[in-house]
Amino acid sequence: MQIVLGEGAHFLCHTYPNDPESGPILVIDTSGVTFRLTNRVRGGVEVGDVRNARRLLEVVSRFVAEVERLHAQSSERAESAAESAA
Numbered sequence: 001m002q003i004v005l006g007e008g009a010h011f012l013c014h015t016y017p018n019d020p021e022s023g024p025i026l027v028i029d030t031s032g033v034t035f036r037l038t039n040r041v042r043g044g045v046e047v048g049d050v051r052n053a054r055r056l057l058e059v060v061s062r063f064v065a066e067v068e069r070l071h072a073q074s075s076e077r078a079e080s081a082a083e084s085a086a
Helices: 047-085
Strands: 002-004 009-014 025-030 033-038
Touching: none
Parallel strands: none
Antiparallel strands: 002 009, 009 025, 025 033
16 A cells, blocks of 8 residues: 655555565655664564554554644634635
8 A cells, every 4th residue: 555645755554465474564755765664573573563553553643633633723714714804
């Protein structure tokens, strides 16, 4: 799965369902920087990997909530300004 965020920013998740020895690889590639995240030990996902993935999900979820909140706030201001101008 690949997600493109703006020009030159890509988020990918490589999975290998037919190869249990290979864990997933999360890749963030943007502005000349590439970040790869995978499990610590090749050949198996450990409990620490699961905890880290859950922490990552929590952080990303907080980021999404804040982006949505700020967008809604911005939209409300824009609507108020349009109503005031009318």
